[in-house]
Structure formats: C-alpha cells, structure tokens
Amino acid sequence: EAGVAQSPRYKIIEKRQSVAFWCNPISGHATLYWYQQILGQGPKLLIQFQNNGVVDDSQLPKDRFSAERLKGVDSTLKIQPAKLEDSAVYLCASSLGLGITGEEQYFGPGTRLTVT
Amino acid sequence: LAKTTQPISMDSYEGQEVNITCSHNNIATNDYITWYQQFPSQGPRFIIQGYKTKVTNEVASLFIPADRKSSTLSLPRVSLSDTAVYYCLLGAGSYQLTFGKGTKLSVIP
Numbered sequence: 001e002a003g004v005a006q007s008p009r010y011k012i013i014e015k016r017q018s019v020a021f022w023c024n025p026i027s028g029h030a031t032l033y034w035y036q037q038i039l040g041q042g043p044k045l046l047i048q049f050q051n052n053g054v055v056d057d058s059q060l061p062k063d064r065f066s067a068e069r070l071k072g073v074d075s076t077l078k079i080q081p082a083k084l085e086d087s088a089v090y091l092c093a094s095s096l097g098l099g100i101t102g103e104e105q106y107f108g109p110g111t112r113l114t115v116t
Numbered sequence: 117l118a119k120t121t122q123p124i125s126m127d128s129y130e131g132q133e134v135n136i137t138c139s140h141n142n143i144a145t146n147d148y149i150t151w152y153q154q155f156p157s158q159g160p161r162f163i164i165q166g167y168k169t170k171v172t173n174e175v176a177s178l179f180i181p182a183d184r185k186s187s188t189l190s191l192p193r194v195s196l197s198d199t200a201v202y203y204c205l206l207g208a209g210s211y212q213l214t215f216g217k218g219t220k221l222s223v224i225p
Contacts, residue, residue, distance in 0.1 A: 043160065
C-alpha cells in the first residue's frame with residue numbers, strides 16, 4: 001500500500017514570499033491532518049479535515065496560512081506571506097476513519113521549509 | 117486539553133528493556149493513550165495504543181494503571197535502531213491531538 005506522499009521535500013524561500021505544500025493521503029482515508037514541527041519540538045496540529053470539511057483549525061494562523069482539501073482527497077497548505085518563524089517541517093498525515101478515537105495516523109516524510 | 121509529561125531523554129544499552137513513563141493527570145474519560153516513534157527526517161510512526169490495563173503488540177507493550185493518570189511504554193531488548201524520539205499522546209472525544217516534546221531515547225552499543 002502506498003504511503004502518504006508529500007512534495008516538495010525541501011523548500012527555501014525569502015520572508016514575505018509565498019509557498020505551497022501538497023499532500024496525497026493514503027487512498028480511502030477519510031481524515032487528513034497538517035502538522036508543523038519546529039526543530040526540537042513535537043508536531044503541532046494546524047488543521048484537520050474529514051473528507052473535504054474542516055474539523056479543527058484552531059491552531060492555524062489564518063492571517064497567513066490557508067489549506068484546502070479538494071474533493072476529499074489531495075490537500076494543499078499555503079503560507080502567504082512567510083515569516084522567519086515559519087521555518088519548520090510540515091507534516092501531512094491521514095487516518096482511515098473519522099479520527100475520533102485517536103486512531104492511528106500515517107505520516108508522510110514532511111516538507112522542510114527554510115525561510116531566510 | 118489534557119497535557120502529558122515525559123522525560124526529555126533516556127539512555128539504554130543494547131539488549132536491555134526500556135520503560136518510558138508518561139504522566140497525564142487530567143486524562144479525560146474517553147481519551148485513548150497512543151505512542152508514536154519518530155526517527156530523524158521522518159514523520160512519526162504509530163507504535164501502540166490503549167485505553168486501560170495492558171496492551172501488547174509485536175514491537176512494544178503499554179501498561180496503564182487503573183487510575184489512568186500515567187502510562188508506560190515498554191520496549192523489550194532494544195537495539196541501535198530503536199534510537200528515536202518517542203511521543204505519548206492523548207486523544208478521543210476532542211479532535212485535537214497534542215504531541216509533547218517527546219522522549220529522546222539513545223541506545224548505546
């Protein structure tokens with residue numbers, strides 16, 4: 001079974017530029033998550049989708065971050081404009097069900113973003 | 117949101133059993149306890165999940181006392197490849213899953 005795919009793997013941009021990350025979850029998985037992981041810290045949930053609807057985006061900085069999940073499959077996370085503190089690894093994960101009972105999440109390899 | 121507390125780091129020799137304890141005094145009734153493992157430059161990987169008592173799978177055991185205010189991940193006979201960061205998470209009725217800083221396990225030859 002193919003895992004969660006993410007692209008690009010690495011991205012370097014200057015502050016105030018925009019950037020987009022793409023995620024393709026495991027086929028058939030209803031729930032998709034985006035996490036931000038700053039060096040030395042655990043992942044922080046940014047947004048959670050159930051199919052194509054947003055379940056939780058309470059920690060998403062909505063003034064600069066946006067995300068969508070087209071047709072309940074692929075997802076894109078965008079940052080516009082980027083700040084230095086956005087330098088982190090952005091992880092995408094998916095789970096089979098509705099994510100209610102803390103079910104197993106399958107993570108992609110992540111996108112390492114460096115903002116200079 | 118219920119918080120978890122884990123040791124920042126642990127060292128162990130190869131072949132030993134390692135126990136990592138997670139404290140979660142304010143665990144909610146419907147919270148499950150889940151452990152993930154993360155290697156450098158990779159996303160976290162699910163290890164084990166439980167609600168109460170003991171759960172065992174092919175890689176680890178999870179011990180949860182009756183009051184559920186803590187849990188212990190047990191890794192039998194660790195090898196160098198078990199060197200990683202281990203996270204304890206709570207999640208259920210609230211959708212939000214919170215990763216703490218995790219425990220960095222270093223296995224020494």
